[in-house]
Amino acid sequence: MSARTTATRQKLFDAALKLVGERGAASVTVDEIAAEAGVAKGTIYYNFASKDALVEALLRHGVEILAGRLRSAETADDSLEALVDEMLGFWAEYPAFGQLLVSELWRTPGQWHGTLSLLRDDIVSIVKSQMKRLADADRLPDGVEVGTASAALFGTLLVIALDWQVFQPERSRAEVRESVMHLVRGLGPAR
Amino acid sequence: MSARTTATRQKLFDAALKLVGERGAASVTVDEIAAEAGVAKGTIYYNFASKDALVEALLRHGVEILAGRLRSAETADDSLEALVDEMLGFWAEYPAFGQLLVSELWRTPGQWHGTLSLLRDDIVSIVKSQMKRLADADRLPDGVEVGTASAALFGTLLVIALDWQVFQPERSRAEVRESVMHLVRGLGPAR
DNA sequence: GAATTTGTACTGACCGGTCAGTTTAAACGG
DNA sequence: CCGTTTAAACTGACCGGTCAGTACAAATTC
Numbered sequence: 397m398s399a400r401t402t403a404t405r406q407k408l409f410d411a412a413l414k415l416v417g418e419r420g421a422a423s424v425t426v427d428e429i430a431a432e433a434g435v436a437k438g439t440i441y442y443n444f445a446s447k448d449a450l451v452e453a454l455l456r457h458g459v460e461i462l463a464g465r466l467r468s469a470e471t472a473d474d475s476l477e478a479l480v481d482e483m484l485g486f487w488a489e490y491p492a493f494g495q496l497l498v499s500e501l502w503r504t505p506g507q508w509h510g511t512l513s514l515l516r517d518d519i520v521s522i523v524k525s526q527m528k529r530l531a532d533a534d535r536l537p538d539g540v541e542v543g544t545a546s547a548a549l550f551g552t553l554l555v556i557a558l559d560w561q562v563f564q565p566e567r568s569r570a571e572v573r574e575s576v577m578h579l580v581r582g583l584g585p586a587r
Numbered sequence: 588m589s590a591r592t593t594a595t596r597q598k599l600f601d602a603a604l605k606l607v608g609e610r611g612a613a614s615v616t617v618d619e620i621a622a623e624a625g626v627a628k629g630t631i632y633y634n635f636a637s638k639d640a641l642v643e644a645l646l647r648h649g650v651e652i653l654a655g656r657l658r659s660a661e662t663a664d665d666s667l668e669a670l671v672d673e674m675l676g677f678w679a680e681y682p683a684f685g686q687l688l689v690s691e692l693w694r695t696p697g698q699w700h701g702t703l704s705l706l707r708d709d710i711v712s713i714v715k716s717q718m719k720r721l722a723d724a725d726r727l728p729d730g731v732e733v734g735t736a737s738a739a740l741f742g743t744l745l746v747i748a749l750d751w752q753v754f755q756p757e758r759s760r761a762e763v764r765e766s767v768m769h770l771v772r773g774l775g776p777a778r
Numbered sequence: 779g780a781a782t783t784t785g786t787a788c789t790g791a792c793c794g795g796t797c798a799g800t801t802t803a804a805a806c807g808g
Numbered sequence: 809c810c811g812t813t814t815a816a817a818c819t820g821a822c823c824g825g826t827c828a829g830t831a832c833a834a835a836t837t838c
Contacts, residue, residue: 400807400812418695422613425797436814437799443812447798499690502749504609513754544766547754551746552770556739558693563704563738575735579743580770591787616823627789632825634787 405443405453407433412454417492420499421451452511455500458493459515462486466522476580479526480553481573487557488569494558520546549580596634596644598624603645608683611690612642643702646691649684650706653677657713667771670717671744672764678748679760685749711737740771 411433415424426447430437444450462483469482487494501512524546530536553576560572602624606615617638621628635641653674660673678685692703715737721727744767751763 398808398811404813419697420611420613420690420694422611426799427797436816438801438815439813441799495693495695498693498746499611502686502689502746502753503611504686504753506610516754540769541766544755545770547750548743548747548766548770551750552739552743555689555693555742555746559738559742562693562695563707575732575739578731579736579739589786595787617825618823628825629789629827630787633789638824 401443404435404439407435408440408443408450409454409457411435412450413458413490413492413496416451416454417495421496448507452508455496455508455511455515458490458497459518461490463518463522466519470522470526474526474529476527476530477573477577479523480576480580481569483550483553484557484560484569484573484576487554488561491558491561494554494561498554498558516550520550523550552576552579592634595626595630598626599631599634599641600645600648603641604649604681604683604687607642607645608686612687639698643699646687646699646702646706649681649688650709652681654709654713657710661713661717665717665720667718667721668764668768670714671767671771672760674741674744675748675751675760675764675767678745679752682749682752685745685752689745689749707741711741714741743767743770 408429412424412429415428415432426440427437429450430440440447440450444453465482465486466479469478472478497512500506500508501516503509506512524542527536527542527546527549531540531542536542556572556576560567599620603615603620606619606623617631618628620641621631631638631641635644656673656677657670660669663669688703691697691699692707694700697703715733718727718733718737718740722731722733727733747763747767751758
């Protein structure tokens with residue numbers, strides 16, 4: 397794959413992500429994506445089989461980046477804060493990807509449901525391995541089912557990050573991280 | 588408004604909710620909604636100004652039902668469990684509404700963003716008033732910002748319910764409720 | 779109390795625009 | 809050279825919205 401091709405695809409990913417995140421995959425036209433990327437329509441069809449294939453590649457690409465970051469964050473600092481912070485950072489950097497993901501992930505028989513299930517598992521399993529390590533080190537309360545908790549934590553972070561971007565953009569990332577940690581550390585009866 | 592009209596609109600809401608929840612507002616056609624409801628296409632345009640107007644009415648209708656339930660649950664039992672349980676029940680009963688909401692709520696300049704912001708506030712403010720009561724009764728740990736926590740709790744419940752329906756349908760509602768309560772009571776370091 | 783009018787709800791064929799995808803011939807670039 | 813990109817015209821299926829007409833019950837008239 398030539399450097400030129402890679403650059404073209406990157407431009408297409410950027411353009412598609414922006415438009416699709418904002419307005420949804422179905423209502424964005426191929427001509428718009430081409431215009432936004434500053435590329436001829438034919439180029440899209442030279443690089444991707446169809447509009448759907450472009451979006452699917454975009455989903456894979458985004459998840460790959462997120463997974464990479466989580467894995468590298470994991471080696472640097474294995475606390476829950478670090479994981480939460482890294483995810484918030486990713487969503488802050490790619491808000492449109494969050495919007496795309498949240499609007500497609502739970503669409504039952506959607507065209508990308510198969511792909512998305514696998515991608516979800518990728519991320520959740522990274523979160524899971526991290527939580528498992530914490531559990532083994534006795535740094536989690538007993539009785540927490542690690543599998544369930546990881547899925548919940550991933551979903552929770554996704555929506556909290558979106559809510560932050562859309563409804564409370566004035567808050568800082570540290571502030572949001574603290575809120576999440578507060579929620580996660582316990583909203584139960586005062587003790 | 589005649590009983591006949593009410594019945595027709597209800598059929599349209601049911602049909603639209605099912606299709607739009609599954610496949611997204613943009614990719615469902617008006618003809619499909621009409622067919623699913625067993626009604627002529629013209630009837631839709633007799634009852635609603637446009638496809639968008641139908642979806643907006645649907646959004647309002649759904650939120651009205653949810654708000655009503657939360658308010659009545661509030662009077663029966665003011666614990667956090669009761670609130671969580673009621674919401675899970677609602678999402679279990681109207682999964683498609685959850686899918687619709689999650690895929691539109693954080694769409695920044697979307698056509699329904701204005702309406703949805705208001706509807707979000709309706710729900711969040713109910714959750715908030717309930718949490719405030721708990722805080723006043725010293726049943727919440729100090730330092731929890733009630734406003735932030737309510738928004739987070741609402742979003743969290745929404746995605747956990749969707750994840751439940753889509754990826755772990757075999758779990759019972761009580762099981763899921765306990766997981767949520769576990770998360771909410773604390774995933775922090777063991778104590 | 780039959781005939782007629784009125785209002786409301788609904789019907790479905792149809793129209794015009796939109797959009798994914800195709801085609802082609804020519805230019806570009808490493 | 810060959811893989812890639814461009815520009816522009818074209819196709820045809822699809823879809824939101826329209827509109828003339830139907831159904832039918834309740835009111836009105838004679």
